[in-house]
Structures are given as C-alpha cells and as structure tokens.
Amino acid sequence: MKISDLLTYKRGKNLFLPAHGRGFALPTDLRRLLRKRPGIWDLPELLDIGGPLCSIGAIAVSQDESAKVFGADHCWYGVNGATGLLQASLLAIAKPGEAILMPRNAHRSLIQACVLGDIVPVLFDIPYLSDRGHAYPPDIDWLNKVLKLTSSCKLDITAAVLINPTYHGYSSELSILIKRLHKQGLKVLVDEAHGTYFASDIDKGLPVSALKAGADLVVNSLHKSAQGIVQTAVLWSQGQLVDPSVISRCLGLLQTTSPSSLLLASCELALKELTSRSGKRNLSSQIDDARDVFLRLKNLGLPLLKNDDPLRLVLHSSYHGICGFDADKWFIKHGIIGELPEPGTLTFCLGFNPLKGLAHAMKKCWYKLLLDNTSPKTYPPFPGPNFPLLSHPSMSCSLAYRSNSNLVMLNEAEGLVSADLVCPYPPGIPVLIPGELLDQQRINWMLGQHKFWPNQIPLQVRVVS
Ligand SMILES: Cc1ncc(COP(=O)(O)O)c(C=O)c1O
Incomplete structure (x- = not known):
C-alpha cells in the first residue's frame, strides 16, 4: 500500500499523538x-x-x-x-x-x-x-x-x-x-x-x-x-x-x-x-471530561495510575499480570489505539479529542482482556537501573560516536566503551549513551531489559574499537 493511501485509513479511537486526534481538534x-x-x-x-x-x-x-x-x-x-x-x-x-x-x-x-x-x-x-x-x-x-x-x-x-x-x-x-x-x-x-x-x-x-x-x-x-x-x-x-x-x-x-x-x-x-477565550473554554471542558473519564474508570476497577496531567491516562496493566505490550495489542485489536506501551503500563494520550463514549469502550475492552488473560495474577517489581546518583561518560560522547567502532555481544562487552545510543522508542530515553563504560552491572540490567524490549534493546552493542 502507498504511504498516501495509509494516511486516511480509519484506525478506531485515536489515543496517540499528535494530540489533535487526526484533525478532530485542529484549531x-x-x-x-x-x-x-x-x-x-x-x-x-x-x-x-x-x-x-x-x-x-x-x-x-x-x-x-x-x-x-x-x-x-x-x-x-x-x-x-x-x-x-x-x-x-x-x-x-x-x-x-x-x-x-x-x-x-x-x-x-x-x-x-x-x-x-x-x-x-x-x-x-x-x-x-x-x-x-x-x-x-x-x-x-x-x-x-x-x-x-x-x-x-x-x-x-x-x-x-x-x-x-x-x-x-x-x-x-x-x-x-x-x-x-x-x-x-x-x-x-x-x-x-x-x-x-x-x-x-x-x-x-x-x-x-x-x-x-x-x-x-x-x-x-x-x-x-x-x-x-x-x-x-x-x-x-x-x-x-x-x-x-x-x-x-x-x-x-x-x-x-x-x-x-x-x-x-x-x-x-x-x-x-x-x-483565546474560546480555546480556553474548550480546553477547560476537555480537562473536566478527562478527569471524569479517569474517575469513572477508576470506580469501575480499572488499574489507572495517578499522575499530574489529566490528558494522560496510564493503565497499570501489570498490576493484573498483563504486560503493557500485550495490553496494547489487545486494545488495538478492539479499536482503541494507545500511545506508549511499556512492560508495566499502557499510556493513552487523550489529547484534545472529544471523549464521548470513551469510558464505556475502555471498560468493555479491559474486562474482556481480563477474562481472556491467563497470565499469573501480578508482576514482581520491575528492577531499577541502579545507576550511580551522578555519572558522566568515560570518553567524550562526540569522540566515542565518531570513533571506529564494531558490534560485540552485550554479554561480552564488559570494560568496553559504547559508541552509540541504545534507546527504546517511545519513550526515547536512552539506557546507554556514547562514551559510557559498560560494567557488569549495566550489562546485567540491559540483558534484563532486553527480555522486556527484545526488538529495541538488542543483544549486540556498538563499542569503540
Ligand atoms: C520528553 C521528550 N522531549 C522531547 C521529545 C521530542 O519531541 P518531538 O517529537 O516534538 O521532537 C520527546 C518525544 O518523545 C519527549 O518525550
């Protein structure tokens, strides 16, 4: 299919970015x-x-x-x-x-x-x-x-x-x-x-x-x-x-x-x-509607996480033993397309779209998923990265990025210097940056992260030759 044909393809409820919701909320x-x-x-x-x-x-x-x-x-x-x-x-x-x-x-x-x-x-x-x-x-x-x-x-x-x-x-x-x-x-x-x-x-x-x-x-x-x-x-x-x-x-x-x-x-x-006066009025009612969706879903038992932005709805799927990527596939199959699937959660961007019918559709989809779910009841805590409180690359990022480099297996990279970013997208937050020294602790953590993000955190890393 041509790119241009894909652009107008109907996709269900757009809870992804851009926040204008496929034109519904363009000024x-x-x-x-x-x-x-x-x-x-x-x-x-x-x-x-x-x-x-x-x-x-x-x-x-x-x-x-x-x-x-x-x-x-x-x-x-x-x-x-x-x-x-x-x-x-x-x-x-x-x-x-x-x-x-x-x-x-x-x-x-x-x-x-x-x-x-x-x-x-x-x-x-x-x-x-x-x-x-x-x-x-x-x-x-x-x-x-x-x-x-x-x-x-x-x-x-x-x-x-x-x-x-x-x-x-x-x-x-x-x-x-x-x-x-x-x-x-x-x-x-x-x-x-x-x-x-x-x-x-x-x-x-x-x-x-x-x-x-x-x-x-x-x-x-x-x-x-x-x-x-x-x-x-x-x-x-x-x-x-x-x-x-x-x-x-x-x-x-x-x-x-x-x-x-x-x-x-x-x-x-x-x-x-x-x-503008009309823009503020619309935004204010959008925020009210978004808060209403949150409260209704929370009261219906959906595991939503508290945050500070009413236009971001974070579903804590792993609380019920469901990985965020699996929840994402399920929601997409049922016509609700989220923004940010991760191992523990699925984040929906409500944006500036009308939210009519959303709470009902999400509730229906979530409860169907729970019925379908055969995974264990809950996830163990996600291991933190254990970074030092303050650190900086052992070699200039710029130099490391431009140095001659080669790919090595992650589990054989101890003591080597990264020549590249390793970065799942979204959210676009690097787990390794150019110039950082790979020690065993970082390697172990990245190997653990690979299990969650197999396509985005590879088992090979580019290191300075
Ligand atoms: C925190 C943060 N800053 C900056 C950006 C880059 O934004 P843009 O896509 O507009 O370039 C992103 C994109 O995901 C982001 O999450």
Missing part, C-alpha cells in the same frame, strides 16, 4: 486554511512571511506577539519538533568541552546534541517506581543530594536540564528546583515537550508551566501537548542568562533553510488556541 483557522485549494499554503520564506530567524515578516511579528502573550522575552517557532529546538538550546547553553547536568530520563535528542556540540552530559539518577517501571521527577531533597556531588566531579558544569512533565504526566515542583539550580549558578533549560498546555493557566490543579516557574529556556512540543501538526514546536527564552543572539545562531546551525509555512502557521494557531 478552526487551520481547518479553514486546509480546506482551501490543496498546496496554496505551501510557500517559501517570501519577504512578507519571513521565517523563524528573520527579523522582519509575519513570522517575526507572530513570534514577538506570542512571547508577549506567554510572558517570555523571546520566542522561536520550530518545524523539527521539540527535538530540533532542544538540540539548538543545548548548543546555546554550553560550549565544546563544557558540561550540562541532566536527569537520566533525558530524551535522546539531548544526548545527540552533546554528540553534536562535544558537550559532556553529567547524568543524575532520578527516583524509580518499581511497581510500574517508571522514572519519576526528583524533588528538592533529591536535587540537593545531586548538587552536593557535582562539586567533586571537577567538570565545568554551566547549565542544567529538567524534564517536566514526563511522558506519563508526572510533574515536580518546578519553581523550587529552578530556584535551587539558579542559586548554584546554572542556567536552566526545561524540556516541557509534554506540558505545553500548562501555560494556558486555566486550572489550579495543573502543574505550573516552566516559563512561570522561572526557567531560562523552555521547549514545548506543540503536537504532543497542544493542537499543532506533527513537527511543530516552540522555544521560549527569558531573563539575562542566555543571550538570544546565541540561540538564534545555534538554531541556524540545525534548522532547514526552507521551513514549512503550513507548520509555522500551525505553531501560531496552536499557541493562540491556548490563550
């Missing part, structure tokens, strides 16, 4: 635009339109306006997802040879930026919830312990990255963490790919947005947590710690010279939707 003005003659909107950087790095033109004006409305000093729209903007941000906050503190659940794009810019990722471990196999954001006590260790690591750490919220919708008290990192003299970049809509500021129960919490740089994925088309994203900056002209120059290193005008219009409209 009205974008739908209007897409109804015009196909292709009329596909324009290059014409003088009156410009681009994200031009100082004149409609895009420059729109970015300035968005910055004003969202309370930032500067704003850049992106057409290569949060990935492209995170990478440019990282290059902007550290020079080659400098180090950046980041949590172990950093998205792979951040590690790739370290490879590109010869930046040292100083990785801190984070809490691990072994009943479900999820990483959890650190609190201030945890961060204090990490910062105590950084003084002995003798690297020139210039900045820190926080991931908030996580893919599963867990969030920490961001303002306190950012204040503490600033006190340590570090610039702070927050990867808020999954939390764009928190900035709408419409609901006291939502986590505070990273901009409001005082981050210097914030990256949002507009297709993951707002109503943008796939690949749309936005980067915000505020304060004096990061020079906006350096950010622009770093964006210029990675950005296409032909950004899609349709995607840029989608960036603008997705942000407008979060602040």
